[in-house]
Amino acid sequence: MNLIFLGPPGAGKGTQAKVLEQRFGYRQVSTGDILRANVREGTPLGVEAKGYMDSGKLVPDELIIRMMEPVLDAAGDVILDGFPRTTTQAEALDELLRRKRKSAAAVLFAVDPSVLTERLTGRWTHAASGRTYHVRHNPPKLPGIDDQTGEPLIQRPDDKEETIRTRLAEYDALTAPLIAYYDDPADPRLVSVDALAPIDDVTAQLTKLVSGNVSRNGAA
Ligand code: AP5
Numbered sequence: 001m002n003l004i005f006l007g008p009p010g011a012g013k014g015t016q017a018k019v020l021e022q023r024f025g026y027r028q029v030s031t032g033d034i035l036r037a038n039v040r041e042g043t044p045l046g047v048e049a050k051g052y053m054d055s056g057k058l059v060p061d062e063l064i065i066r067m068m069e070p071v072l073d074a075a076g077d078v079i080l081d082g083f084p085r086t087t088t089q090a091e092a093l094d095e096l097l098r099r100k101r102k103s104a105a106a107v108l109f110a111v112d113p114s115v116l117t118e119r120l121t122g123r124w125t126h127a128a129s130g131r132t133y134h135v136r137h138n139p140p141k142l143p144g145i146d147d148q149t150g151e152p153l154i155q156r157p158d159d160k161e162e163t164i165r166t167r168l169a170e171y172d173a174l175t176a177p178l179i180a181y182y183d184d185p186a187d188p189r190l191v192s193v194d195a196l197a198p199i200d201d202v203t204a205q206l207t208k209l210v211s212g213n214v215s216r217n218g219a220a
Pocket of ligand 1: 124
């Protein structure tokens, strides 16, 4: 079963996707990481996406949908981390899944918005892998250094308070409606985890869901 991680910026989607990748063999597909790699490499997609990302706005649907189609061709179960983010993207994903005879369940990271700014301003990232740390909640062994590679960590340019405000507003306006989309009584496929809990507790909740195999009606 493919998983769609749904939740606001800073809810912990990337953190947990990395853990599930290691424990259960999922492949994390983070649209944010793919876009940032394109920005670093200066590809036409990266050049077009950069302005939107720097300001905290969503990148236009058509660019994202074109980028995602080949990603879903690969074999194996994926965690879609950061996609879909609009109703248009969700409808396009449903169409892609139908064509490829695959299915997906959505996991909502339910979290109180009051914790998100502190999580994002305290985040440090290993740019090449997308691995994240937090100064208080998940510090690296050596400050500013990635545990696995020994390379320096960076702070994402969009993790500034002003940009975070725009990202949260974009989430409320464009992405939050997907909760109802996936919780449609006619075809419920949404489960949720308490993402306010400490990192290890959220992992335990997800492990339970994944071990019980998330079913299309939302029950674990
Ligand atoms: P993207 O990279 O996807 O960013 P995001 O959705 O804003 O999500 P984040 O990576 O900020 O949060 P997360 O939930 O993964 O949190 P994390 O685990 O790191 O997108 C960036 C931009 O790309 C967008 O603004 C947009 O421009 C563009 N984009 C991407 N996808 C797009 C799409 N589909 N359509 C259009 N545009 C798109 O955790 C955050 C911090 O909190 C970390 O420091 C972590 O250590 C800590 N933490 C995690 N869990 C906990 C916990 N339980 N308790 C305490 N601390 C925790």
